[in-house]
Amino acid sequence: MKKYLLTFALSLISLTAFAQTDYEKVMSxxxxxxxxxxxxxxxxxxxxDFDRIGKKETKEWLPAYYAAFVYIQKGRMLMRDGKMSELSAQANIAEKYLDQAESIAGxxxxxxxxxxxxxxxxxxxxNPTERYMTDGMKAMEELRKAESxxxxxxxIALIKAEDTYFTPEQFGGSKTKGMEQFKDALAKFTTYSPKSKIAPNWGKAEAEYFINGAAK
Incomplete structure (x- = not known):
């Protein structure tokens, strides 16, 4: 009986490990x-795709995190295309997924x-003029929490560099200071180790893009 229970336990561990490996592969x-x-x-x-993964892997926070990240990237693409009226819609969806991720990760x-x-x-x-004192302040508070x-x-260093680089000088921004912050961010990427193979590890290519673009 003990041998049977041991075999069953080992089989269960193997199945769990296989399922985790499969999850990580799909996520990767x-x-x-x-x-x-x-x-x-x-x-x-x-x-x-990330939404479907999250509905299957209900104890994992990363699918919801990446779903939110993708909606934010979608919003940034819309912003580059000048479709400013569509930004809040993407942000609202992203926040829904961030709520899901936070409910699991803390x-x-x-x-x-x-x-x-x-x-x-x-x-x-x-609408920067109208929303700086509301959403702008909330953004700064979230950045402070992340950095602490x-x-x-x-x-975090990358996003701070973006803020400095793209903010007009009359409002405290500086392309020169922003570029130095991009270099600082890139230096941090060389020493920072993600917590797992599928943990957040984005941003290095963007820092390199700004630094290499400025050098031309």
Missing amino acids: DKIAKIENCKSLDEFQTLAN KDNAEIHLLRKMSYSLKMME LDPGNPR
């Missing part, structure tokens, strides 16, 4: 596609706070 494949998305439709398809998660910052910034950009939880996180 989807995560790898994010940087290669070239259209709104591609972002939407990927967001739907409130002390720097990566989730950083995405909340990016989401509030999207909302602010829909994980001060060495290169993605």
